[in-house]
Amino acid sequence: MKKAYIYFENGTFLEALSFGADGTSVGEVVFNTSMSGYQEIITDPSYAGQFITFTMPEIGIVGTNSKDNEREIPHCKGIIVRKYQDFPSNFRSQEKLSDFLCKHQIMGICDIDTRGVTAMLRDQGAMMAIISTEFSEIEELKARLAKSPRIEEINYIQKVSITDEKAHSKGTFCFAKMDFQTPPTHKTVVAIDFGAKDNILNELVQAGLHVILKPHNFDAQEIISLYQDKKIHGVFLSNGPGDPMVLQDEVKQIQKLIAAKIPIFGICLGHQLLSIAHGYPTEKLKFGHHGGNHPVKNLANGKVEITAQNHNYSVTDAILEIADVTHRNLFDNTIEGVRYKNAPIFSVQYHPEASPGPTDSKELFRQFAQML
CATH class of the missing domain: 3.50.30.20 (Carbamoyl-phosphate synthase small subunit, N-terminal domain)
Structure with missing residues (x-):
């Protein structure tokens, strides 16, 4: 060496x-x-x-x-x-x-x-x-x-996002068969790729959704037209790197999706961008949350979920004006999940798909499919 x-x-x-x-x-x-x-x-x-x-x-x-x-x-x-x-x-x-x-x-x-x-x-x-x-x-x-x-x-989203639209059809990995499952799909969602982990897309498919992956510089009006024509049924906003406040062009497009009342689910960076698009900036944490053993309390049922996390920024309590907090981090009490009051939109800061990490929160993908 x-x-x-x-x-x-x-x-x-x-x-x-x-x-x-x-x-x-x-x-x-x-x-x-x-x-x-x-x-x-x-x-x-x-x-x-x-x-x-x-x-x-x-x-x-x-x-x-x-x-x-x-x-x-x-x-x-x-x-x-x-x-x-x-x-x-x-x-x-x-x-x-x-x-x-x-x-x-x-x-x-x-x-x-x-x-x-x-x-x-x-x-x-x-x-x-x-x-x-x-x-x-x-x-x-x-x-x-x-x-x-x-x-x-640095805008790292431009480096990690796909450049052309593509479909994602494989589900989660099955160790019994040593391969990926391909379950039947019932609804179609557009997933915006800010640096999406493959297993997030796998879990969306596993929940019964057909996934169309689009790059970060997407056209909101195109998605709205597809939704109005019932060719898609919702939008997923992925995880990704860097400071979400840098992504002002993407925020403007997300605001158009919100105004069109399209059902949206966001994870990590997607969670942060939804807050910013509603007018509530994020803040940088001192050293962030990175690991597969972070306790999060589900405020709806009182249960504690052990979660995988990877983020340096956090949605602030100011969001309480327009959203209900659904999850809190038990290390520092930061917001880990919200459901917006007057829109079919919810998001979480942590990673329910694990990879690596626990699978306590996989139910969120099924909840999104049921909402659609």
């Missing part, structure tokens, strides 16, 4: 070993508390522009395989781990994690005190950093980091 060097914007400098792609990369560092599913996390488009620090100390043991990708091409900047295991032990493994990262030009560094990095991010907040296998001098790294744009200044 080559030596690698990481410099954080707060002045922290660490030496490490590289098991991923060579080079120099700048991004925002966050931490993820999931105990498993590193491949699904790495290939989640919502991590575009970010370095993922895994709190799970052992990474690499199950290798990688093509069926566990959330998107074909990963968009994160890299991963930071305590110990990398280069000898996969899993019957589904097709490729070592190191080879997977190198193939996609993603950095991977190990021999880092990830507990220390996590505590630093918890106390000081998510921060920008530069990782390099080329430069080792602190002043050089500091200068390059200072010249690089911050994550909130």
Whole structure:
């Protein structure tokens, strides 16, 4: 392994070993508390522009395989781990994690005190950093980091969204058959791709919906016409990376869908964009929620759901003027779900499709299908 060097914007400098792609990369560092599913996390488009620090100390043991990708091409900047295991032990493994990262030009560094990095991010907040296998001098790294744009200044949606419309027909993965199911569909929805995870689309299909995926720069009037002609029955707004306040063009199109009274379901970034489209800006969390073990209380039935999460921004309590809060985060009491009072619209901040993570909240996909 080559030596690698990481410099954080707060002045922290660490030496490490590289098991991923060579080079120099700048991004925002966050931490993820999931105990498993590193491949699904790495290939989640919502991590575009970010370095993922895994709190799970052992990474690499199950290798990688093509069926566990959330998107074909990963968009994160890299991963930071305590110990990398280069000898996969899993019957589904097709490729070592190191080879997977190198193939996609993603950095991977190990021999880092990830507990220390996590505590630093918890106390000081998510921060920008530069990782390099080329430069080792602190002043050089500091200068390059200072010249690089911050994550909130980059529109990553343009990088992760599809460019042409396409249909999605496969359902969820069936381990008994080692393949994806294709259940019958009854209603049609348009899913707007801001960086949608494949398993979100799989769960929509599994709930009995035919999914037409459209790019982020969609034409709301086209969708409204399809809805009025009863060719589609609702709209889904996907997850995605970055600051939702950057997406003003997309917000204007969503406002047209809202005005047309089209049934809408939003997850993560889609949840945030619905709030903004209603006139209620989001706020950035100190270090975000990233992991597969976040407790969320369902206020409708009083049950606690363990959820998978990946977001840096949150809808504020100001939304209570026009929506009922349906879910609250039990770590910090932030809003995790809302149902709008005078429209067939609901949304959640967390990931009910898991991948990785628990499946406590999969019922939401069936609720959307029933609403349609």
